[in-house]
Amino acid sequence: MKIANMVGDRFRETPADCQIASQILMIRGGYMKQVANGIYTLTMPARRIVRKIEQIIREEMDAIDGQEVLFPVVMSADIWHESGRYEKIGSEMARFKDRGGNDMVLGMTHEEASVHLVRGTAKPESAYPFMIYQFQTKFRDEPRARGGLIRVREFTMKDGYSFHTSQEDLEKYYDRAYRAYERIYARCGVPEVIAVKSDSGMMGGSISHEFMLLTDIGEDTIVTCPECGYRSNMEAADCVVENESIGEQPLTKVATPEQKTIEEVSAFLGVKPENTCKAVVYQENLTDKYIIVFIRGDLEVNETKLRNFVGCEIHPATEITAESGIVKGFIGPVNLNAKARVLFDKSIEGADNMVIGANEEGYHCKGFKPGRDIKVDSYCDVAKTYAGAICPCCGKKTINISRGIEVGNIFQLGTKYSHSMGLQFQSRDGSLKDVIMGCYGIGLGRLCASVCEVRHDDYGPIWPITIAPWQVHLCAMRPDKPEVKEAADKLYETLQKMGVEVLYDDRAVSAGVMFSDADLLGVPVRVVVSPKTLGRGAVEVSARDKSFREDAALEAAPERIAAIVKEMLDKVNNID
RNA sequence: CGGGGUGUAGCGCAGCUUGGUAGCGCGUUUGGUUCGGGACCAAAAGGUCGCGGGUUCAAAUCCCGCCACUCCGACCA
Numbered sequence: 001m002k003i004a005n006m007v008g009d010r011f012r013e014t015p016a017d018c019q020i021a022s023q024i025l026m027i028r029g030g031y032m033k034q035v036a037n038g039i040y041t042l043t044m045p046a047r048r049i050v051r052k053i054e055q056i057i058r059e060e061m062d063a064i065d066g067q068e069v070l071f072p073v074v075m076s077a078d079i080w081h082e083s084g085r086y087e088k089i090g091s092e093m094a095r096f097k098d099r100g101g102n103d104m105v106l107g108m109t110h111e112e113a114s115v116h117l118v119r120g121t122a123k124p125e126s127a128y129p130f131m132i133y134q135f136q137t138k139f140r141d142e143p144r145a146r147g148g149l150i151r152v153r154e155f156t157m158k159d160g161y162s163f164h165t166s167q168e169d170l171e172k173y174y175d176r177a178y179r180a181y182e183r184i185y186a187r188c189g190v191p192e193v194i195a196v197k198s199d200s201g202m203m204g205g206s207i208s209h210e211f212m213l214l215t216d217i218g219e220d221t222i223v224t225c226p227e228c229g230y231r232s233n234m235e236a237a238d239c240v241v242e243n244e245s246i247g248e249q250p251l252t253k254v255a256t257p258e259q260k261t262i263e264e265v266s267a268f269l270g271v272k273p274e275n276t277c278k279a280v281v282y283q284e285n286l287t288d289k290y291i292i293v294f295i296r297g298d299l300e301v302n303e304t305k306l307r308n309f310v311g312c313e314i315h316p317a318t319e320i321t322a323e324s325g326i327v328k329g330f331i332g333p334v335n336l337n338a339k340a341r342v343l344f345d346k347s348i349e350g351a352d353n354m355v356i357g358a359n360e361e362g363y364h365c366k367g368f369k370p371g372r373d374i375k376v377d378s379y380c381d382v383a384k385t386y387a388g389a390i391c392p393c394c395g396k397k398t399i400n401i402s403r404g405i406e407v408g409n410i411f412q413l414g415t416k417y418s419h420s421m422g423l424q425f426q427s428r429d430g431s432l433k434d435v436i437m438g439c440y441g442i443g444l445g446r447l448c449a450s451v452c453e454v455r456h457d458d459y460g461p462i463w464p465i466t467i468a469p470w471q472v473h474l475c476a477m478r479p480d481k482p483e484v485k486e487a488a489d490k491l492y493e494t495l496q497k498m499g500v501e502v503l504y505d506d507r508a509v510s511a512g513v514m515f516s517d518a519d520l521l522g523v524p525v526r527v528v529v530s531p532k533t534l535g536r537g538a539v540e541v542s543a544r545d546k547s548f549r550e551d552a553a554l555e556a557a558p559e560r561i562a563a564i565v566k567e568m569l570d571k572v573n574n575i576d
Numbered sequence: 577c578g579g580g581g582u583g584u585a586g587c588g589c590a591g592c593u594u595g596g597u598a599g600c601g602c603g604u605u606u607g608g609u610u611c612g613g614g615a616c617c618a619a620a621a622g623g624u625c626g627c628g629g630g631u632u633c634a635a636a637u638c639c640c641g642c643c644a645c646u647c648c649g650a651c652c653a
Binding site for chain 1 (some may be wrong): 577650
């Protein structure tokens with residue numbers, strides 16, 4: 001490819017409205033252009049990167065016996081009614097009517113389509129397991145797209161669905177998929193991607209993992225333990241705390257006029273926030289019924305865990321009515337006369353001498369001890385864990401909090417879709433049973449942008465050679481000199497014949513422009529042919545990541561360059 | 577959905593307060609001089625000032641409505 005004719009302008013200014021490195025560099029490098037909010041056109045370099053990522057994934061999916069298929073983007077609403085998700089999913093799913101007035105949807109995921117494909121007459125147990133996967137455009141009308149390709153509305157995703165006759169078999173396959181994913185990220189040049197325990201969200205199912213690339217611009221909060229390797233998304237992380245007795249005291253009422261927040265109350269009474277017990281009020285989305293969570297004063301409620309615990313959508317209480325009996329700012333578990341569901345978080349278990357609200361304007365109580373002053377049937381775990389908290393796995397106070405981008409996920413779906421949509425198998429004893437499913441997703445564009453996010457310098461991306469748009473960037477410096485033009489043209493042709501992917505810059509531009517453009521395109525191997533190098537009878541070969549720079553004799557250059565490319569490829573691919 | 581911001585040439589922006597018929601930098605084109613990290617000189621092309629309405633002799637500028645983009649939050653396989 002000649003850079004002179006390539007569509008997609010590179011430029012110097014930072015584009016307006018760009019926040020993160022990958023977005024800035026990929027826009028500046030002419031990899032893509034925004035068409036609408038969260039919707040991009042990819043140009044050749046980005047398309048080539050995504051294609052290479054796709055091929056790596058394809059090879060790894062095929063290696064675990066995946067069968068590539070292609071589901072449609074547009075689906076009839078019928079199958080979404082069957083699974084119940086037509087009603088359950090909100091406006092992030094795009095819906096429309098065809099000319100016949102039938103309800104249609106744009107696929108945001110393809111569980112329904114996959115079950116639709118494989119159901120029919122119940123197949124024998126021996127026909128299982130199998131996995132089908134595809135690369136397909138998804139449309140999700142995100143309320144807020146941002147960060148270039150990190151969070152978009154239209155994107156290409158690899159989604160796979162596996163079908164099993166037992167939980168054990170699913171788990172066995174899930175483990176294979178897990179290892180395939182690790183290979184995929186390593187081969188894409190980001191072996192540091194880690195798997196974390198995750199919340200299953202609207203996908204349903206029980207066990208699930210997200211693959212995370214840790215970076216500060218990540219939208220997810222990741223909980224890790226350096227001691228034992230425990231890793232979890234904050235949404236799914238257990239919060240373990242240990243409360244020590246600070247001296248049991250009788251429950252006594254104290255006046256705390258105008259002191260409503262934990263900061264105010266603890267400062268006013270001279271106690272630490274962790275020796276208070278606060279109430280956080282939520283409402284069920286559909287009924288507006290109140291839910292009061294009693295939690296240690298220094299902690300926050302993890303709304304995902306709370307949602308899962310109560311089993312319905314919830315939102316923080318916006319307005320508290322007088323009839324509810326809730327005294328805002330002074331809520332406490334003792335003598336609470338409120339129309340609300342009351343939950344006790346584990347974080348107050350075992351504590352004593354806590355400050356609580358007195359359920360009376362202007363008063364709190366000291367000396368509260370759960371279990372003594374009020375009967376607690378059971379404690380739930382709905383608190384957000386925090387840096388320095390106790391690791392739920394090894395028990396040490398080692399919890400770390402960091403940020404990560406989700407670059408893939410795997411779910412054990414169970415029978416959610418097979419059951420609702422009627423996908424059964426015939427077991428050896430002749431009975432019909434629901435098929436057990438797993439699903440496995442990777443967003444290609446997001447992975448591309450994420451790699452850029454962690455593999456770049458001030459001048460542009462530094463693409464790992466396995467996914468780089470080209471392997472070699474050939475610069476003919478001073479192509480107005482016939483000897484340069486001739487040597488570079490020949491090298492270009494020879495390398496291509498040898499199967500090396502070359503981007504060729506033979507424009508009559510200054511060295512600065514040429515190098516800046518090369519930096520923005522991030523091709524791992526750079527070859528410069530110039531009057532200077534030809535004077536030495538050589539071409540200059542260097543790495544985008546500055547790891548080496550050498551002269552290669554002109555006649556031997558093609559072989560040398562091809563050898564360097566091969567060496568770099570092997571280094572990434574030999575991961576076992 | 578709530579709260580801010582912005583919309584003027586391919587890109588980045590000024591002009592708007594105080595109305596007078598559009599400008600700067602980058603990029604692009606042509607010619608010339610340069611030549612290993614975004615060169616220089618000269619000439620040139622390129623704009624429904626987001627859209628619609630209103631006020632006015634006159635609107636990029638003032639008023640009303642709408643749209644789009646964007647940031648923070650809510651939301652999010």
